Amino acid sequence: MTKKVKNIILKSSIFLMSLILIVSAFDKMTAYGDQNEKVAYITFDDGPSKYTSQIIDTLDKNNVKGTFFMVNDNMIVFKDVVKRMNSEGHGTGFHGVTHDIKELYKNEYSAIEEFRTCNRTFYNITGETSRLVRIPFGSKPYMLESIYKKFIDEGFLVWDWTIDTEDWKSSEDQIVSNILYYAREKDEIVILLHENQRTVDCLDNIITILKERGYEIKPITEDLKPKNFW
């Protein structure tokens, strides 16, 4: 190999190396930019309840909004808190009437009828309607496709979750570490919590940690494409 050829090879390699460095630096910049687009939706099932006011107070204190999937009869008992969350811009959706798999799927129309009932109750309380729903125990595996299609035809937006905190069997620390574990490398997360004392106690911590990790916490609204198991 002549000295000239060696030189050309050396210069080409240096050029290529520089190019790779520039491209990877640009890639990192883009990834960093994406961090600002990380979104967390914090959702609360099975309420409203005696805990809802405290949950809203904690959300308020942190200047964020959550989303509540509510059971029909609980809305009737806690009308004022339903009015409050709705007027203050939290996401409001429905979680059925019976919260019982056998009743929910008793026949082909029982599930959709439960959610129509929720919508009527919500309208009587707030004068508004909602298309947001969360099926008890998730839309899969229990819900038949024919029934799921009825919800879509009706205009309901079926939201499942991407992170189950397993709050019914976890300590406060476990709930927080479950969220962090399942959120890794995910830019859009839907967190499932339930209305209970433990949620009240660890919510502030959850919000702080999500913010530290770069998540913007937003309510679920009807213009979003629902995240579900289908």
Ligand SMILES: [Zn+2]
């Ligand atoms: Zn539930």
